[in-house]
Amino acid sequence: MAALESPQPAATATAMRHAFGNVLSVLILVLIGVLAFSIRLFSVIKYESVIHEFDPYFNYRVTQFLSKNGIYEFWNWFDDRTWYPLGRVIGGTVYPGLTLTAGTIWWVLNSLNIPLSVETVCVFTAPVFSAFASWATYLLTKEVKGSGAGLAAAVLLAMVPSYISRSVAGSYDNEAVAIFALIFTFYLYIKTLNTGSLFYATLNALAYFYMVCSWGGYTFIINLIPMHVLLCIVTGRYSPRLYIAYAPLVVLGTLLAALVPVVGFNAVLTSEHFASFLVFIIIHVVALVYYIKGILTPKMFKVAVTLVVSIGMVVCFIVVAILVALVASSPTGGWSGRSLSLLDPTYASKYIPIIASVSEHQPPTWPSYFMDINVLAFLVPAGIIACFSPLSDSSSFVVLYIVMSVYFSGVMVRLMLVLAPAACIMSGIALSQAFDVFTGSIKYQLGGSSKSTDDAEDTSNAPKDDASAGKTDKGEEIVKERSSKKGKKKEREPADKPSVKSKAKKKALVLPLETSVVALLLLIMLGAFYVIHCVWAAAEAYSAPSIVLTSQSRDGLHVFDDFRESYAWLSHNTDVDDKVASWWDYGYQTTAMANRTVIVDNNTWNNTHIATVGTAMSSPEKAAWEIFNSLDVKYVLVVFGGLIGYPSDDINKFLWMVRIGGGVFPHIKEADYLTLNLNLVTY
């Protein structure tokens, strides 16, 4: 009765709460962005504003070229300072997304007369895009489970160590922007799926285009989305929205992807993309079936089905036969080496030592899961369960996403990066649901004893609202979460199942007050543990730029800057056209920092060339001199860490030189370089 008497004030109050909640959400999102940006600045504060590691130096060099020579020169860039004497067509072999992004940022800043150097822009691209990725995670999770879960997932993603490892300031690599592009593409897909809007479908294709520009990992998208579409069809969830979400993406996306020089006709010719075309056919068949079903009587429909199925079988058979023929004509079955090693984890170590020799292509160990996603590993199962109550198109997508990314991360340690956003989304959902239940219970218990049923009704409304749209108390909870992070794993899992049930039973099941409070505290403790771990990981584990090494000893901090010392020496004291031979690890850095022509570099596209250098490195002086002389080499760069005890020097890599050299030139035998009789050593 009371509620009926005052509908007007109640409506304004709800509107106010919504408005307040929105403002709060925006504020929290801004803070999340700041958090994501600033947690990645440890490398700048502890070391300096410098490009890290190996590949970022190449990207940096490409960006310098782009900013100096413009976009057209960039597409046509034939780099003769690397892979001497072969050279490399940079414009056609590089994923240009990162470079173009940073180049554009630099150009915009400079046209506003903000004279930041290209290097500064490159260093800070990754942290900026981490903030974008957090916001994209918010949007994606919000589409799946409401804005509470979205905020929780965004906070988790802002500081998930796995992503930090690839996006600290200075880590100017493709993944830095690609993760944002990945999440944003998924968001737009879900958004299209939820709204059925062609506008979002088009945006989705553009986001996919950006992803293709940015990273080879785009194949993950173009396989995951068809899988989800197929899943929806198989589980009888076909809808026109699904069609709109998928069909334009395949058509537009494939056309756009073919525009990227490095992809080109691969977008229609390689096996990585076939799944999408197959599903594209299937969804059309299904759409046709639904359409015919709509215009025919059930009896006629049955006849039509038999007709179509028989013709369809024939057509499918022909198509499959053509595909098989095409695939069989290519030696690797149309799959690239890296993709193959994804499907068969032992492939690389068996056939391609150059892929196997890279540590980030190894399968991860269990501790690395704990290191990289920490407590999220325990929250993920709860999130999956939450996604099944109720299962929607969008929640089934994130479930599929986590399942696939868990598999891929198990194959290759660098794909942990793809797992991280999925884990954050799942954990965000889990935490949000848990908080919902606990705070709901507390509210109910407190409200039930002191106030009237009015309050109870209010609380019962709250979770329902949460599921669909943003909610004020949701936002407030998140504030708590943000400052302290969430709960406890074992503790919350049992708690989570009740939460699922409680939702299903529409508040019939409410937890006791004490249990809720304790569970909340435990969740907060768990969150605090996560925060501490993330900050530690960002500060200690992932911030070293690897070109400058530090060691802490009794008499203070020692800085080893020998890499840059040698690059600077080469840069200033050798002729500009001199050729420098080194093991391929140092190729990118030598071209970028010393500006000297190298024989091989980290873009390991020519195995023979690398094997030649490996052979030279593992041959006696005279033979090595002849090999190097034939390559016009004037300087040889080798790294020796014996004096200071630096472990990853060229002696450490020597066996790989022998193996890779021996793979092409059989006179190099690994056994010759090993001590056979260990007794000789002991005497």
Next chain:
Amino acid sequence: MAARIGIFAVVVAVFLSIPAFSSAQDLQIVNAERRIDLSSHIVKAFLTLKVENIGKNPAAEMLLAFSPTQIKNLAMVQALAITGKKKKKTYLPLDVKPTEQPDAPNDTGYYRVTFISPLGPGETVSLEVLYILTHSLEPFPVEITQSESQLVYYHDSAVILSPYHVKQQTTFVKTPSTRVESFTSIEPANRAGKEIKYGPYENRASYSYAPVIIHFENNSPFAVVEELVREIEISHWGSLQITEHYRLTHGGARHKDVFSRVDYQSKRSVSGASSFNALLAVLPPRVNSVYYRDDIGNISTSHLRTGFRKSELEFEPRYPLFGGWRATFIIGYRVPLEDYLFEASDGRRYLNFTFGCPLVETIVNKLTIKVVLPEGSKDPSAVLPFTVNQELQVKYSYLDIVGRTVVVLQKDNVVPTHNVPFQVYYTFKPIYMLAEPFMLVSAFFFVFVASLAYVHIDLNIARK
């Protein structure tokens, strides 16, 4: 080498054969003492001259003559007049200007010293002249290995080249160590310890020349900055940002064969004697935010000591510099504005800053100083005690619209003696300081107004 000596021979021959200039004969040098300091790669020569007017007319000025090789490498000439007796000597700086003589024998270069008051007939005056030569020590052997020490030639004349008759003169040459391989002896000449004495020589005619070569050890750091660009950016918000781009080279005997880091580290006393790996920059007091880096990042080997009179930045390039090796680096720092910016009596503002290169004992082949005035500054003018090339440029920095005026001062062959204050005058209205904050504020305001408008505009064609 042979060619060089050949030229000298010709020069000498011509000098000796040309009759003295009649106009120069009004003056004669009664007594001259020259002390040449060869201890670093910057050659400093102190001349003490006693000049007498033997003509009939008062002489207002005198000429200093330099051989063509010297005039090319002459970084600076200063002259002081000594007045007063022994204890109460006072030194008055005299005006010294390069000048051309129409009948100069063999491209002899001249500097004109103007006396404070014209020298009457029969009067004498005592002068102190300091001149500084750069790139005048020629390494021989031209290439040395890591374990050798560096030997150099110094070419000069045992007698002072002068357009005047010199009655009595002595030259002392100071070498950095007692190791002197050889020196040309022109009697009377002798060597004691680190000093070689030429003279005294009596009654040498004008333009006398007696070439000598001294071959000696000099392991002092031959730090030559090939190009230095100093940018001084004035911000009226309270600081002066100075950025210095160095292109440094070792100007001594070229390094040959291998460089052994192990020898260099372990046998420092005998290995790489002529190389250097530490440099000292003298920065202003109250300096802050000092950085030292190069194109590829920070260089971690530096120490800063701040003091009341000066700050010292001791730093090492990335690698020790051997003969012929190069390095580039950037030093940047900030100093408080109130120490360097003042208001002149006519309302204009002026920057009072030190010219030259902050590195000690360093030659700068080409120095460019860019004074970036704040946006909106007008009528810039620079005041310097010596001539430099000046031009104006425009630079666009943070959010500039009209750009900042840049006063570019450019000078070749700069030595530490050039580290003297210079001034740049300009007019500036403080209201311009608010232009950029105002721009930012209005940009944000516009964004918010635009989003406000967007929220309230319904662009749908059909009513929902």
